[in-house]
Amino acid sequence: MAQYAQALLDDVRNAVDIVDLVGRFVNLRKAGVNWKGLCPFHGEKTPSFMVNPKKGIFHCFGCGVGGDVFGFLMRQDRLSFPEAVRSLAKTAGIALPEEGARSGDSGREELIRIVDLAWRFYDDTLWRPAGDRARAYLEQRGIDADVAKRFGLGYAPEGWDGLLTFMRSQKVTDDALVTAGLAVQRENRSGVYDRFRGRLLFPIRDLQGRVVAFGGRGFGDEQPKYLNSPETPLYTKGNLLYAADIARPTIQTKNRALLVEGYVDCLMAHQHGFTETVAALGTSFTAAQLALLRRYCDEVVTFFDADAAGQKAAERAEELLEPTSGGMAWAVNRSGSFEGGGTFRVKVALLPAGHDPDTFLRESGAPAFAERIGAARSLLAYALDRAVVDPDGATGARARTTAFARVAVMLAKVADAQEAAALSREAAAKLGVDATQLWIEAQRLQSSLRTPPARPQTAPAPSSTPPVERDLVTLLLRSVEARAGLLAILDETDDLGHPPLRAIVAALKRRPDAPAESLMTDLETDEARSVLSSLLVEDRESLDVQVSIEQFQRRLERSQRLRRAREVSQTIAETQAKTGVAAPMHTELRTLHEESAVVYGITGGVAQSLEHGTPGSPRSSDE
Ligand SMILES: [Zn+2]
Numbered sequence: 001m002a003q004y005a006q007a008l009l010d011d012v013r014n015a016v017d018i019v020d021l022v023g024r025f026v027n028l029r030k031a032g033v034n035w036k037g038l039c040p041f042h043g044e045k046t047p048s049f050m051v052n053p054k055k056g057i058f059h060c061f062g063c064g065v066g067g068d069v070f071g072f073l074m075r076q077d078r079l080s081f082p083e084a085v086r087s088l089a090k091t092a093g094i095a096l097p098e099e100g101a102r103s104g105d106s107g108r109e110e111l112i113r114i115v116d117l118a119w120r121f122y123d124d125t126l127w128r129p130a131g132d133r134a135r136a137y138l139e140q141r142g143i144d145a146d147v148a149k150r151f152g153l154g155y156a157p158e159g160w161d162g163l164l165t166f167m168r169s170q171k172v173t174d175d176a177l178v179t180a181g182l183a184v185q186r187e188n189r190s191g192v193y194d195r196f197r198g199r200l201l202f203p204i205r206d207l208q209g210r211v212v213a214f215g216g217r218g219f220g221d222e223q224p225k226y227l228n229s230p231e232t233p234l235y236t237k238g239n240l241l242y243a244a245d246i247a248r249p250t251i252q253t254k255n256r257a258l259l260v261e262g263y264v265d266c267l268m269a270h271q272h273g274f275t276e277t278v279a280a281l282g283t284s285f286t287a288a289q290l291a292l293l294r295r296y297c298d299e300v301v302t303f304f305d306a307d308a309a310g311q312k313a314a315e316r317a318e319e320l321l322e323p324t325s326g327g328m329a330w331a332v333n334r335s336g337s338f339e340g341g342g343t344f345r346v347k348v349a350l351l352p353a354g355h356d357p358d359t360f361l362r363e364s365g366a367p368a369f370a371e372r373i374g375a376a377r378s379l380l381a382y383a384l385d386r387a388v389v390d391p392d393g394a395t396g397a398r399a400r401t402t403a404f405a406r407v408a409v410m411l412a413k414v415a416d417a418q419e420a421a422a423l424s425r426e427a428a429a430k431l432g433v434d435a436t437q438l439w440i441e442a443q444r445l446q447s448s449l450r451t452p453p454a455r456p457q458t459a460p461a462p463s464s465t466p467p468v469e470r471d472l473v474t475l476l477l478r479s480v481e482a483r484a485g486l487l488a489i490l491d492e493t494d495d496l497g498h499p500p501l502r503a504i505v506a507a508l509k510r511r512p513d514a515p516a517e518s519l520m521t522d523l524e525t526d527e528a529r530s531v532l533s534s535l536l537v538e539d540r541e542s543l544d545v546q547v548s549i550e551q552f553q554r555r556l557e558r559s560q561r562l563r564r565a566r567e568v569s570q571t572i573a574e575t576q577a578k579t580g581v582a583a584p585m586h587t588e589l590r591t592l593h594e595e596s597a598v599v600y601g602i603t604g605g606v607a608q609s610l611e612h613g614t615p616g617s618p619r620s621s622d623e
Contacts, residue, residue, distance in 0.1 A: 003082055006511070008096065009070075009521050012085060015092035016069045018056045024207050025076055027252060027296045034537055038295050041065050041075060050537045055517040059533035066533025068520040077208075083109045107179075111234050112210055114172055114180045119211040121166045122154025122201050131155040134200045137219050141264060142362055147271045150246070152203045156196035156216060163194045181213065181229040199227065202242070202263040204235065204281065209245040215263055215281070228281075238286040241293070242266055242279035250276040251296045258373070259285055259293070259302040265357040272366040277357075284316065290346070299345045301376045307353040313382030316346075317410075345419075347376035380414060384423055388430045403431055408438060412445035465498050465531060468555075473501050474535050475548050476508055477516040485549045487512055489556050494563060500531040 019028060019035050028035040028051060039049035039060040048062035059066035065075065073084040086109065089096050125131050126148075134155040138148055156163065167177055174192045177183035183192040199216035206212050213229035229235055241259075243266050251257045258277040260266050269277035280289060285302065293300050304312050349372045351360050361369050387406040390399040407427045414420040424442060428435035472490075475482045492505040507522040508514070514522075516536060523529050 004085055004096070006514075006518065006521070008089075008094070009085065010515075010518050012089045012092055012094055013056050013069055013517065015094060016056070016088050017053065018051055018058065018069050018072070019053045021069055021088075022051050022058060022072060024248070025295065039063060039065070040295065043291065052537045055536050057517055057520070057533045057536045059530070059537040061534070064530045064534075065526075066530045066537075068517060068533075070521065071529060077108070077206075079108060108233055110176070111180050111232065112212070114167070114176055115182070115211050115213070115234065117167065117170055117172065118163060118177075118180070118182050119152065119154060119203050119214075121163060122156055122196075122203075122214075123152055124154075125157055125162075126153060126155035126200075130157050133198075133219060137200060141358075143264070143267055144271055147267055150270075151243070151267055152205075152211070154201040154203065154214075156194065156199045156201055158198040160193040160197065163196070164192065179232065181232040181235070195229075196227065198222065204229070204240060204242055205245045206234075206240060207245055207248070212240070215242070217263070238282065239288050239292075240281065241289050242281050243270070244278050244292065246270070247276050247278050248296060251278075251293070255297045256299045256301065257293045257297050259289075259300050260357045261303075262356065262358065265303075268358045268361045269369075272361050272369065274366070274369070284312075290344075294344050299347065301347045301349050301373055302379070303349050303351055303357050303372075305353055305355060306350045309348060309350055310382060310386055313348050313379050314386045317379050317383030346379040348379050348382055349373050349376040378419070378423075380410075380419065380423060381426065383410060384427055385430075388427055400431060400433070404433060404438065404441075407431065408441040408445055411438070411442035465501060469496050469498050469501050470535070471548075472496075472552055473504055474538070475545070475552065476505065477519075477532075477535060479545045479549070480513075481545060482549050482552075483508065483512050486552055486556070489553065489560075491560070495556060495559065498531075500525070500528040503528040504532055504535075 022028060022035075022037075025040050026037040026049065028037040029047075031050075033052065033054065035051040035053065036047045037049050037051075038044055038047050039062050041049075041060060042063040042065075044062050049058065049060045051058045056068050057066065058068075058072055067075075069088055070081060070084045073079055073087060074081060077084075077087075079087065086096060126134055135145075138145070138153070163182060164174070164177065167182075168174075174183060178185055178192055182195055184195050185192055196214060196216045199218055199222070202215040202217070203211040204213040204215060213232065213235035215229075216227040218225050218227070228237075231237055242263060247257065247270075254276050256276055258269060258274055260269060260277055260279050261282075263279055266277050266279040278293070280286075290300065302316075351357070351372060355363075357369070360372075384407065387410050388403055390403060407424075411420050411424050411427070414423065420442065421439065424439045425435045428438045431438075472486075473496075476486060487505075487509055490505060492502045492509075496502045496505060503523055503525065504519065507519045511519070511522065516532075520529055520532060523532060
């Protein structure tokens with residue numbers, strides 16, 4: 001990792017506010033000196049992801065992942081270390097030395113640069129005479145120019161090589177354009193051509209606001225009406241939400257997101273003041289998208305046309321309740337407590353038949369739209385309505401019995417007990433059955449349906465570190481005096497049994513003056529970084545540094561004498577075996593025996609090593 005000077009890395013790390021950086025991806029709430037939220041790296045219901053702003057460190061006590069701002073961005077954006085450094089340095093306005101070959105890069109950074117260049121070209125074209133047609137279309141759709149600008153809309157000119165020509169002038173290769181999804185390889189002959197031609201373009205950004213893909217809308221009979229970027233190393237369908245970067249602040253303040261289908265629906269909602277709106281970039285939202293929103297808010301409202309609502313809601317609910325698709329019950333419900341708790345609710349707002357948010361807003365205005373949102377019902381309630389009714393229209397006792405079974409199965413899949421209880425009361429009233437009976441049946445089914453939750457990929461739990469070694473390293477990380485008093489007598493290979501702790505001490509010895517968090521970039525393994533981050537975010541009682549140093553000094557000396565004694569005994573035994581002589585003693589042997597005896601005298605012959613001790617602070621009673 002030592003590609004950049006340590007001082008430069010420290011400058012970047014100190015310049016980046018980790019709460020701000022992580023907060024772009026996770027809703028963080030203050031908890032003591034730390035901030036906490038739901039881990040973006042594994043699925044969880046209760047937050048175990050901690051961020052320490054003072055040290056610039058994050059650590060997840062659920063999956064064990066931890067590190068500094070560089071580590072966070074590498075993991076979140078799948079960047080190489082140099083890419084993460086460059087990205088953060090750029091944000092912080094810190095100049096990096098020019099470099100030559102960038103081997104080991106994922107290539108994502110270069111792709112981002114290319115897509116950004118393309119976006120500038122398209123954006124520029126829209127507001128020039130060449131973009132007349134696209135601007136006329138915007139006007140016809142009622143999209144204000146300032147909204148179009150806020151969303152960075154662009155225009156891909158007619159013709160086969162508008163973008164190509166521009167990009168070649170910028171020294172971007174045709175191959176790179178194909179990889180970025182902006183150009184298409186000709187069939188059966190060489191050469192490439194522009195993917196987007198004569199279309200209004202909606203740039204799709206990631207959570208950091210960087211353009212990673214485009215959606216293109218034709219104006220007339222062009223087929224298809226919508227043409228999107230293909231999947232590229234930057235863009236995976238179903239993982240992003242359109243406008244999430246723009247909507248995030250409002251989603252967090254309102255604790256609610258509005259989820260629409262189309263780009264224009266989204267723009268129109270923002271134009272009417274509903275700036276918490278995002279679009280699904282497809283006809284239906286995915287579990288990954290809901291998981292993303294869930295990090296920021298407790299409620300999502302989606303919109304269905306009244307005609308299709310029952311059908312669509314039932315389909316969505318089925319998908320979300322499907323336990324096989326990655327334990328989907330959690331996607332609908334957030335059980336457990338998140339500082340006061342709360343359920344993640346997916347609601348449906350009904351629009352009149354034939355309407356989508358765009359047409360409805362233009363026809364009826366913002367207050368009517370807000371009213372529809374206010375009247376939104378739980379997605380599950382719609383699914384329940386369908387479960388209650390017989391699909392063949394049958395009535396009578398038999399139909400009621402099967403409806404009862406269908407409803408019970410559905411209720412059994414609802415993870416949140418409160419919501420399930422409310423739904424079962426509603427269903428019981430509709431079915432004309434006893435609510436308790438329905439509830440009991442659902443509970444019975446639930447215990448048989450419930451599959452154990454998948455265990456997250458766990459790094460070795462930091463708690464598995466030997467407590468005394470852990471205390472010692474914590475002390476060294478926190479106190480300069482401890483480093484001065486202990487590092488010289490500490491032999492990490494012999495005194496420490498835990499490899500990550502050894503690595504941390506080795507790093508400390510190389511840079512004894514470094515702030516603890518700065519060591520993050522010295523460590524080679526994820527495991528070591530995870531242990532270091534866990535030690536740094538831990539909110540522990542401050543030890544009496546001076547007393548601790550003395551205790552550890554004695555402990556270290558003793559354990560080192562012990563090892564020496566063992567070595568001495570072993571040498572004696574080996575010598576005896578070799579010479580076959582037990583007596584009379586050779587002078588050297590006698591010396592060794594005496595030395596050994598001295599050592600055993602000190603330790604009392606009791607085998608003790610550094611690993612023995614009670615968790616927490618070093619014992620004082622054994623001195
Ligand atoms: Zn985690």
